[in-house]
Amino acid sequence: MKITTWRAAAAAACAAVLALAGCGANGNGANDANKAGVTGGMLTILTSATEMDLDPAKSQGLPITSNGNIFRRLTAWKITEGGETKVVPDLATTTGEPSDDGRTWTYTLKDGVKFEDGTPITSKDIKYGLERSFADSLTGGLSYHKTLLEGAQDYHGPFDGEELDSIETPDDKTIVFHLNAPFGDWPWVASLAGFTPVPQGKGPASGYGKKPVSSGPYRIESNEAGKQTVLVRNENWDKKTDSVRTAGPDKIVFKMSQDSSVAAQSIMQGTGEGRNAFSASTVPAAQLAQAQANPSYKKLLTTSSSGALSYLAINTEHVKNLKIRQAIEYAIDKKAYQTASGGTIAGDIASTLITPGIAGHVDYNLYEADPTGDVDKAKQLIKESGEAAPTLKLIATSDQAELASSIQTSLKRAGITVNIQTLNSDVYSDASTNDKGDYDLVISGWQPDFPSPYANISPLFDSTQIGNGNYNQARYNNPKVDALIKKATETINQTEAGKIWAETDKTIMADAPVVPLLYSKNTFIHGSNVTDFIIGQFPAYPDYTQVKLASKN
Template sequence: MDRRDFLRAMGLTAAVSGTGALLAACHANEQSGGGALTVSSGGTLYILYDGTSQRLDPAKSQSLAITLSGLIHRRLTAWKTSADGPATVVPDLATDTGRASADGKTWTFTLKDGLKMSDGTPITSAEIKYGVERSFDPAFSGGLGYHKTLLAGGGAYTGPFKGGDLASIETPDAKTIVFHLARPYGDWPWIVSMPAFAPVPKGKGTDANYDSAPVASGPYQLESLTKGVELRLSRNPNWDPKTDVARTGLPDAVVMQLGQDTGVTAQRLLASAGNDAFAFGAAFVNPAQLAQIRTNPAAKNQLVTSESGALAYLALNTRRGPLANVKVRQAFQYAVDKTAFQIASAGSADLAGPIATTLITEGIAGREVFDLYPAPPSGDVAKAKQLLAEAGFPNGIQNLDFPVSTDNNDADKAQAIQAALQRAGIQTKLRPLDEDAWQAVVTGNDDNAYDLTLGSWQPDFPSANSNIQPLFGTSEIGNGGYNQSRYSVPDVDALIAQAQGTIDPAAAGKLWAQTDRRILQDSPVVPLIYTRNSFLHGSKVGDFEIGQFPAYPNYLQIGLAK
């Protein structure tokens, strides 16, 4: 999926304010870590967010496990992130990451002892079951919904208020919860780290007001909410840090300031006056600002940049005209100029992110590095022309329809792609569309609606499954799905199903790497770059680190210096 709408909902969108002149004197320097501050318990952490609302109802949330929702809600499992290796799944409310049956269709979890919610409600299997069941009710839609098709009977279930109990979730006792799946699924331990698996006391959350009054299981509870202005979190007195390996819970309070101008935010954080010294920006820094900020040695400990991130790619409609020919699609691998794309994306190669050659992104366990189409970063025009000739197009290809979103700087990136393709005799016509119209075209049901388009994919959880299946599974073509290349190959679908049903992570990783190679042999997309993200924080914010995955700071670990 193009993650722009998803990231907006999380407060992780790129800043677009033009305040370069005001930042020109800052001369900041990029660094890959959060500095050497010594943090301690106490203080108030401030989050400066350009959006005007946050989804605090776990049934409606699409938040990554390491962002704001994770400070309020615990789940059965959690993510452990590291700059030194891939993200790993760890126990959270559960004692382990789940025990699978021999056929991979039944998963059992045991809860830790003595867990309580902020209102004093004991956290039992019943609260987990009820929380998951709520997410099926249409009134609480919008959250991450992988579990809805994986749980047996989930497709027809309408939630606890109209549909009663979901039989595929069993609670034989207060500490045991058993999930019966419709098919084997090795990534179930990642699925239960998603927001919908947060406990909700029975009888709560019966209407939309739960978004403004959630009962907490994490280190913080909602103290106050001024819509469009601020939400304030205070300590949850019933949170026990001894049971929580994912969260440090160091600050006494967390305040998210809403509706912040991203350009002003950058100035405030660099100045670090007053409370801004204890703040960070939830939006990543845009390239125009970053190019100036990173030249300032005084700010080097306030700027943190990911090593890589979301996959940016060029999708080729495999069901459309000449692009149905695999050799034509392979020609695109050599025709593109990835360096030009980097410059168009962020002004320089190092700011944009490293060149991509695989579909599985960095920081995902099992990823293998390979390049089926070795070429200089600027491309190999002669090789592209050779493949076009072998495909029966010695004079090139004309008039390919190239819809592009007018959001962000996608038009600049598309123009860089267009110019590179033209060198090989591939002529495209750019079709600018607003974001909603573009989404309707590339995720709609008309196979003939376009020839190629730009996409960007941020996996929802740290598994190659989340890289591959949503972009290349036949089930994801049309109907709002993000298989933008309209790619449908039975043996690839079979590989995806086999990898999803493999319980052993190492064995599954090998299958996903095999699938990655198999898909790229057909060249349905051209991997372009792994997009880097940069974030600013105040001078008193420590443990502000971005792991290998995801390319965002881990809110759950941040602490403050005195």
């Protein structure tokens, strides 16, 4: 199955911020800031965003972050006491009932689910909301369903009166999806923004994101670009129908255009709104060092556990000799890379492709060596290759300069010369994903859209994802791996699928197309009166739907 739409924005962002703490890391269920919240008060979220377009058809937002309190979908993410992120029913009574070997998925809506005006949410509202995401005027949203649903490639939205026949609504409580192939991860896809219900006939092609209709515990009171977005309680949300969201604060205010350094400083000092606020950005390096050195500030930090992958991609179309690629695996000083990234708080040293917190992850290391590398082994492999030690071109962003330097120094020890080309982030993103592949090495990172090996492995190693703006930056093409990816994707039993994904991971690493470097971590800061600040095993961001205040004042 060819899937060509992935989190491009996140991948590009990862490349730009790896020097600080990585982009996307998994969390620890213990990072919950005491879990002693009350109901009431006003929570402030400080964000660097200059506006909030909340149109679900255009959103790549995680179900647990900014729009998680406004919108509900068929399924949702729930963090367990042990920190595992699971897919659970939300508007639907189950996570989906498969039939036809996983090509058909059926959902039944719960009783009593309503929009903010009290109107019942029906299956037709979910169908219409999903159909909106196909409109040519509404771009940028996550698009897994656009390649999975039958007939979707020729569909362009509902605004001309057309419907997508592969989404059936036999009655107001039932919705049926017909896929073009079996797909075991459909319950995760049904949790994404495109599955937000939109009242039929509403949600025009433009402007809906300013004040969309709420189906969650909060509705939008105001939304001023550059200033703030204010959420207040949705009186027609019924907690009895929602096992996920706690709806603690009476009001949630997103303060926009906030400098992340200033925001962190305000929170540490507890001045003004800082006591009842948290920052949506990871803590900048300077403030992170300051907070770690001060016990009063340090307790306001929450750091995710190991998770999302930082890696060095080796262009297999250029570096064709397996022995040379294996030599690179051994020559890299991962400890030096970790130090350049900010130390142990930036992440743990990696050896696998499927990251911790995702089903199918198995600890192993095909290129076992000291964290500083095995230079002698690398030199031996170069000798066995029958080639001279190569000269390689490494592309990186300016923010990755120190990281690139650590790679250059590592490989020099084995006689491999690395020439670094520094690019701005936009040029870097294009250069690393276009059809030319004019590089030998590239530093990158990957945060999947949902905690599945499919979203972790397929975009980086499926041969259909080479070039054309996709993220197989190693230009890796192995028919055996393509077949394993297809087999795992179409396996509905997730335990069995996990075994196939683990085999896929090891099969890829035997070809050495990338060097896993770190399972990255993110660190966030919250005010002294903020509690229930939870980061699960996936993703590396706080769950906005759980956050409360310790007291109303």
